[in-house]
Amino acid sequence: MLVHPKFNPIALDLGVVQVHWYGITYLVAFALFYALALARARQPWNAAAGWGRREVEDLLFWGVLGVILGGRIGYVLFYKPLYYLAHPAEIIAVWSGGMSFHGGMLGVIVAMILYARRHQRPWLQVTDLIAPCVPTGLASGRIGNFINGELWGRPADPSLPWAMIFPQANDQVARHPSQLYQFGMEGLLLFVLLWLYARQPRKLGQVSWAFLFGYGVFRFTAEYFREPDAHLGLLALGMSMGQWLCVPMIVIGAAMWAWASRRTVQ
Incomplete structure (x- = not known):
């Protein structure tokens, strides 16, 4: 039986400034996204649609805003609304942990809608480009959770x-x-499956909906091994908050992938 090493959450202490491992994992996530999105932009069908380095850099900027704002707001609203209502100053303490993937996803969706409107692109064309680039960032975030010794299992x-x-x-x-289970499933495995799936042209929306469905399935499964939040416990039908948030992802992802598959629009 192993014992968690109880890592120091501070990677580098410069006196006035402290660099946390959790923050470093976010930087790694954004760097991986940038590199992978550039690779996606170079694929012939994406390059023909006008994707290039400048567009990827703009996407990264909008995506960072969506992840940080949406992830934190989602955590506050989905998991601890009463606590943060009583301690509003702690809402901005992102370095202490407490980010919701589901909130971050909603934040990125809003950010990509704004990007698509600004650049006059179909929204699903934007999300199709970035979807395979997201799981490595999720994997990096789970390593941050492990280093912090948070979100442990059942x-x-x-x-x-x-x-x-x-x-x-x-x-x-x-x-x-x-x-580490989530690192492997919704991170590395989902990345491999989506990257392989997106190696050839797909109909508009297929890659995006495949991501939504795949993440929902893997996260729903991982929740059976993850300790539910103490202040929430298990909810209806013995499912956690994370599982209930994944149910619409699975249903919508499967239904919309089937709908996109029947369309003639590339």
Whole structure:
């Protein structure tokens, strides 16, 4: 049975400024997105649609705003609205953790809608370009969660070779390292599947809806190993908040992928 090393969340202390590992994982996520989006823009069908370095840089700017604002606001509203209502000054303390993927996704959707309108592009053309570039960023974020020792898993059989005690949980219970499960499923595996799927031209919206469905399935599955938020516990039907937020993603993703597949628009 393993024990979480309880890493120092501060990677570099410069006195006045402290650089947190969590912040570094976000920088890594944005760098990976930029590199992958450039590779996507060079694909013949994307280059023919006018995608290039300048467009990718603009997308990164809008995406960063969407992720940070949407992720934090989503966490505040979905998971701890009463706490932050009583402690409004802590809403901006992103460096302490507390970001919601579902909120970040909504923030990116809004950002991409604004980008598409500004550049007069179909919104789904924009999301089709970026969808395969997102999972590596999610993987990086899960490494940040693991370093912080947060979002640990549910109790596991102590005989499980990778079962882990998280001192941050204030108990000696062997748990699933669910952050690493999510790193592998909604991060690396989803990236590989989407990247391979998007290596040839697809109909408008197919890549975007495939991402929505794939993330929903992998996150829903991972939630069975992740400890529910203490202040929420399990909700209706014994499902966590994360699972309930994934249900519409799975349903909408599958339905819209089927709809996009029947369209003739590329």
